[in-house]
Amino acid sequence: MTEILSLQRLDTDMAIAELKSCGGAARGFLGLDPVTQNDSLLAAELKSLQAQLFSAGETVVGFAPNTDQPRQAYVASTSADPEPLRALLEFLTTYQRCTTFVAMVPDGVENCFADCGFEQVGVLPRHRWQNYDWQDVLVYVGRADSCRS
């Protein structure tokens, strides 16, 4: 069995500081954007999403429960390294009883979802505004039984 990266849970202030330090990689993370949202708004959004963020080395990963489907979580990562995401999925399966995961990732951003067994199920065209243009968002879905290492 591969060794699981340890995740360190971040409280809100810390989570925001870490996200901001990730620069462009944090734009679109669970729908958040440190460029257009100030710290207070980021904190309010995190609270309304009931999101929890973790650091795994240099990477920030996080999830927000799908309140309509308690066995499903929205997940996000600031890096293309699959290991932090795997650790998050392991955590969600073990401690949150999640069976499926959804990720919405800005197009053009290198990501690790396919590496972790996610399947791209669609594209939301022109879903968010950034850098003078509409950006597509890719939708990935993963299942706990095929995504865990």
Added chain:
Amino acid sequence: MPFMTVRHFTEADIPVRTELLRENKYQTNLNDFAMSAADLELADGMRRTIESGHHVKRLFTMCGSKGQVVGFSWITSIDWRSQTCELSFAVLPRYRSGFGFKAVEAAHEYLREQLHMDVIINQVLSHNTMMLSAAELDAHAQIRAEYDSYTVGQWRTACYWTVTRDDVRGRKQREQARRQEIADRVRAGVQGLS
């Protein structure tokens, strides 16, 4: 590092902006409500804007190339659906010569590039010729509103005008064409020498 950057206004900026609100030129050119308000009240207002005013008002801090605070800009009357807002800005006294234009440009850039504002409304009181001369103000003004505001004991006339996406594109193209023309002329001159 770019010449001018825009970042979110934070609590740490409150004392600097409070001081600016009390400055004489600021009061004449923008508003003078700070004269009748305590520091704590001003700070509370700014804190409310930071914490809960996002949908109607946003404050930004303009920073120079070394990260130093040069001034502030803020947007009000935000209509997210129509993508319009009114932009105001104030530069700290010691940075006023030279930084004004850059600050406005950076604010416009951010509002269009990241917040997707299409139409930005400018309002300048007609006596305020710190950045635009009286003739330029006249040329820009689409509306002149007499008795628009009462600041520091006098009624002031305001000039209003909008800047649309097409305006910005046109201005950029003109600048580009001008730079190209100069570059061509220099190149031709250099070739003539050799």
